[in-house]
Amino acid sequence: MNTSTKQLVALWLQNKGQKLVYKEINDRETLFKNGAVYQYRSEDNKLKSAIIFRLGEERINDITKILFYFERKKFNFKHMETRKNKNEFELYIELENLDCREWTHIRAMLETLIHVDIYPRATTAKDKTEEPTNDIPEMEDVAWFPKSIGDLDNFQNVLMYGTDLDADHPGFLDMRYRKRRKLFSEIAMLYKQGRNIPKIRYTDEEIRTWGSIYTHLEEMYYHYASEKFVKNFKELQVHCNYSRNCIPQLQDVSNYLKRKTGFTLRPVAGYLSPRDFLSGLAFRVFHCTQYIRHSSDPYYTPEPDCCHELLGHMPMLADSEFAQFSQEIGLASLGCSEGDIKKLAACYFFTVEFGLCVEDGFLKAYGAGLLSSGAELAHVMNGIRNNSVTVDMFEVEKACQTQCMVTSYQKRYFITNSFQDALAALRQFASSIERPFSVEYDPYTQRVLVLDIEGKENRDENEKQAKTKKILDRYEEDQDQEE
Template identity: 50%
Template structure:
């Protein structure tokens, strides 16, 4: 599924989701289905886990706010000294001054205080007008992002929908099996024509990684002229090779949602096929583009790592940074070239699924530039015609290293780590979490050293 025009798509992505921001020490009130506080031993510790994106809690003070349709929902945690003497009524008067509608108001004795008898910790959830929120000096806006793979069910904002039988308001869940599709005779004929023409170019135009995997797909997943592979079979193949899996999509997703999926090694894939009147070109992503362009490269470990790196960089990034990452995605995963054995080969899915542009991209007509994320991220691109400029990577390892270096410069109030065992994102907002990560890395290094000793 292609990431659409960055400038246009970034605005759609931002407007399609709740606006959420977190301050240092952010915490949210844990609630049950009815909205009442959950019965937990430590509300503050559990709240910190549920916060959208946080830094370490300082003295119990924090703020989360969500903005939608002119109203802002505030979730605050704070400690009030001598609260018992001041009285709870005076504390509530502060919220009444701002015409706040209080949804939840809870207190308990302060745990970290010299005078715990009179000091209280507060958890308050209220709703106020946006004009009052703007009076407060809040930290930079941090968009919501998925932290568990099941959160991708919330990432379904479409730029355009092409499949009439799939309802984008009720997306297919990752927990549901990939549906099998019965393609018509005409659709199979379109696939056959595309497959034959592209397959004749691959030996001279595609990179080695693509060719190696393509042979395996023909053996294991039914890649052949007269049969369109099923996503279920292809997804199983990818999962075993690189941990990537396919998720059915109804059309072109917003850049933010699409890139977020890559962070969890999930690829949003369409299942319909392009119109038979134009077999060599499709203005929208279709299964020819997905299965012939993207899938073979996603089965390569180095390329899979590169793809996930772009996804991880997008989590919590601003709209401006999403626009740049969409451009990076476009010029690499979609239309990227690389050097191999003194020649330039294609690895981008947009090229490997387009007979005309694949020939054009490797000709002397367009300009070829070295891949540099800083320059590539701000370079304009065409989504209606062939690109005048293509970026050439030395190899995937070099491209991944450059991308990761670029991602470190994206300003965020937190650092993230992907846990492959739980398929979740961990916010590294405490020294202990960083120590735990270092401990895991040390164990892995020990195993590697032990393996080297056995080999030698």
Template identity: 45%
Template sequence: MLMGIFAAHKVSITEIRSTPDPLNLRKMMVSISFEGDWESENVKQLVARLRSYCAAFSRGAPVDVPWFPQSPEDLDRIASHTLDAGKDLEADHPGFLDAVYRKRRQEIAAVAKNHRGGQAVRIIDYTPQETATWKHLWGILTDLYPTLACNEYNEVLTELRDAGLYGPDKIPQVAEVNEYIHAKTGFTLRPVAGLLAARDFMNALAFRTFFSTQYIRHHSAPLYTPEPDVVHELLGHAPLLANPVSTVHYYSFLDATQRHDDHFSQLLGLASLGASEEDTVRLQRLFWFSVEFGLLSNPGNAGELTAYGAGLLSSPGELRNATYPTNNKVKILQWHPEDAAQQEFPITTYQPLLYAAESLKDVRDRLLRYIQKNIHKPFSTRYNKETGALHVSTDVRLPRDSLRF
């Protein structure tokens, strides 16, 4: 009856919770979240009708949660909050003593800092030296991909090459790659000046927005970079962001016709919105051991491993280290998010522990089950891929001192 009343007033229920009334165990207390405006006529009529069935009726108070973006426009508020806050390179960076490189990094970072959502991404005029660094890495990595990268990655990389977007002789432009990715999965690459906090970075994934650097690593150490660069973003991440196979399909338990199509990166993003600090750490670890350093095993050939993680696919050393069948310096475990969420990881050495799933479907299905079972928040969120808007099931109150400007 309850769902019929909402349907009659054309109001969609997003969440229902019920508990016994502590004063009368034969009665129930029901909490309902819905999609609608309290001031709209159909919601007013709905409320009036519900009151006639209830012994008591009240509107819930807003829930206090950590700040999170509630619209694509809010991403402008976090884009400039990089962890280095615009500082110069650290003393151990390969380009620290190169004044020309440091100036160039600042120029490219300034382009990213001036970017706003909805604007066209600026074309970067890469120098011959930068292009040579890309070409060197392209040659090494593309020799490894046929046997060490997963099939889904290789399929998209072939399409990107055939479309003239990827190749050895020029660094791909984020603006051009964006059009391809968005047409495939709705994801958008957005320029950023440097590393973001894990919460901010994952929050953007909820909107199918992937913050991407545009500078390239120093030419003196092409096989090493202490932070993400354009090689990591465009060779590591972009191909699988464009692969629809990485999308998980599931249905609302309230409406079997309401299908959700979320990329597994977006699943982590949606889960991170308003999450506790403890849950954010768990989600960051899951991102690390899947999107960054995930492996796939071959059930038909024991010991054969291929990579789908961007940290592996953009580093020849990491890729070889992770997939070499007799390497006893890295421990490979079966993909279990419950275990991976508890594991710490190093960021300056080769990974000593990695997880291998049976397939990308296995990755996303286990992620979805883990999130549904273990990430608890007083509200739920749903992304509308047609409008780019985010629906929050419950009124939330964000702390004023954490708003970004």
């Protein structure tokens, strides 16, 4: 446990007349920019979670928002108090846990408190000894982002569903399904980067649901899917055991993608925030769900599931050009403003998720949202024929102004003259994003290098000079051999 955090908590408890008795619980402490969260055992041997928020004076009203989130999650409040410290307020909340596993739910819930600016810290004491410090003054105002692939363990900001299903979710009243979802959520929350993804023994009902969707979509792919998609889908059938009777294991698909394009998969509990999802792409990591939609309606899901990920996304991630493009979008998202994140996410949504292109004079789909939903794919293709669906040529500004529909069909779709045109348009937009620094990815250490603009220009110039010198040296060698 972080020393300063321990002292702070000990002081709070001392003020209450309690003595703090610690028992080490590995991986139970998470540091936040605006506070701290950890678990400990009290003198009466009860497991408790303590949370401290730091709020500026202008945000003191956000206390009510915090309490609302805790109340909605039905946590067992034991104590709450506030105190003023200089120009900020500190809110101390103490919860009593019935089970150690509640920690995963507490952490997941806290990471959704975006209204009170709770983000992981850029560095901890350990990080400071391992990573070089940044000398870019403007970085102080930049949103935190992962600098190494291991940092992906520090934030999994699930915005929708996960273990909590809304009343309109098809599986809301099915307690057996909800229990199953809890298992998948715990696997994702406990996963550490670099480990093997646990293999799942899917139930007969889950396999039947997968088989129904797989058979329906496979027939449509040869009519409506892009050439790259179909080619890679056939390879997945050969190398990753894609079939109607078998749900592929994420680790097997991850191993295949690693060999093909350098991408790997990471289990996730639900719908991630755009910033967190795009950050993963910067390291060629794709966050992928393991659970499957409810069997009552196999052709509809209000959230991403393994059918969407494995059938919709994986074939395109096996394409080297698309993989490179995906990483570029991820790198462009690191540390950029909330406004630019929203624009990047919208462009990604209307291309990678719901994009259409022209191949050999025929309209084809390459978006994962379309290619994992037979109903929406048919809706688009039939709607275009009878002119009942709005389709526009892809433009960044137009896409950014279009609402992204998550739980229903899109109101507008975008088309490009070719798949390459879509990538070019997104690359051009990504390169226009202004940041007080630039980033480069080191594939050997799997770290992101943060450079100031001047440093990048100097590096680019040095690389040009080095390449020019190599060309001149080779030319001189050829001349000497001729003589």
